[in-house]
Amino acid sequence: MNDAQRLRYSRHLLLDEWSEDLQQRLIDSHVLVVGAGGLGAPALMYLASAGVGRLTVIDPDEVDLTNLQRQIVHRTDGIGRPKVASAYDTLRALNPEVQVQPVHARADDALLAAWAPQADLLLDCTDRFETRHLLNRASVRHGKPLVLASAVRWDGQLAVFDPRVPDSPCYACLFPPDEAPPEVRCATMGVFAPAVGQVGVMQAGAALRQLAGLTPASALGRLVMVDGRTGETSAVRFKRQPGCAVCGSAH
Incomplete structure (x- = not known):
C-alpha cells in the first residue's frame, strides 16, 4: 500500500481487527456483482469506497x-443510459483506483461461466x-x-453461502429450484426506498467480511430477515440438504 491508500483507508486500519494485509486483500480482490439496481447501488458504492x-x-x-x-448509484442525467454505464461513472468518481468492468447483458449460464471463475466472490x-x-449453481x-x-x-432478506466450507448449505437447500414462489418485484409490488439501502449495505458488509476472512462460522446457514417498518432484524437457521439438486451428495 502507498501513503495515499493508507490515508484513504485509514479508518479501516484503525480497527483492532484490521491490518494493512487485510486492506491489501480487498485491493487485490475481484467481486462479480449481478444487478445494479436497488440492492446493487449501495452495495457497489460501499465495495468501491x-x-x-x-x-x-x-x-x-x-x-x-x-x-x-432508491437506486442511489444513478443520477437524473443518467436516465436512458445502461445501468452498468451509469454505475461505472459513479464508482470511478468515488474511487478512481477501482477497476470497474460494466457488462450490459442479462446474466445466463454462459456469461456466469465466463466471469465467475475470475471472481473471488x-x-x-x-x-x-x-x-x-x-x-x-x-x-x-x-x-x-x-x-x-x-x-x-x-x-428484505440476506444470506451468505460458501461452498468451500464442508456441509455448508447452498441457496437451493433453502429454496429448491422446482418450488418457485409467486414472482414479487418492486415494479409491481412497490418498495420502501431505505429498505433496499439497508439490505444492500448489509450485503456489502457481508461481502467485505468474507473477502477479509472475518466471516464467523455462524453466518453460514442463516437467513437474516429485515423488517423495514421497524428496522428490526431476525434470523432462521437452515441446513444442507443431502438430496439438494445442486450441492447434494449425489452431485
Whole structure:
C-alpha cells in the first residue's frame, strides 16, 4: 500500500481487527456483482469506497425515472443510459483506483461461466428467482462464496453461502429450484426506498467480511430477515440438504 491508500483507508486500519494485509486483500480482490439496481447501488458504492480493487457489474437494464427513488448509484442525467454505464461513472468518481468492468447483458449460464471463475466472490443483487439459482449453481460449480439478498415492499432478506466450507448449505437447500414462489418485484409490488439501502449495505458488509476472512462460522446457514417498518432484524437457521439438486451428495 502507498501513503495515499493508507490515508484513504485509514479508518479501516484503525480497527483492532484490521491490518494493512487485510486492506491489501480487498485491493487485490475481484467481486462479480449481478444487478445494479436497488440492492446493487449501495452495495457497489460501499465495495468501491472500501477499496475492493475490481468490480464486474452485470445488468441488462437502462436507468428509468422510477429507479431514482432508491437506486442511489444513478443520477437524473443518467436516465436512458445502461445501468452498468451509469454505475461505472459513479464508482470511478468515488474511487478512481477501482477497476470497474460494466457488462450490459442479462446474466445466463454462459456469461456466469465466463466471469465467475475470475471472481473471488459473487454478489446477487437481482429480483429474479431464476437468476438467483443461476448464481447459486455458479457458486457451487466454481467454489465461489455467494452473498445473496432481496427486498420488496418493506421487507428484505440476506444470506451468505460458501461452498468451500464442508456441509455448508447452498441457496437451493433453502429454496429448491422446482418450488418457485409467486414472482414479487418492486415494479409491481412497490418498495420502501431505505429498505433496499439497508439490505444492500448489509450485503456489502457481508461481502467485505468474507473477502477479509472475518466471516464467523455462524453466518453460514442463516437467513437474516429485515423488517423495514421497524428496522428490526431476525434470523432462521437452515441446513444442507443431502438430496439438494445442486450441492447434494449425489452431485
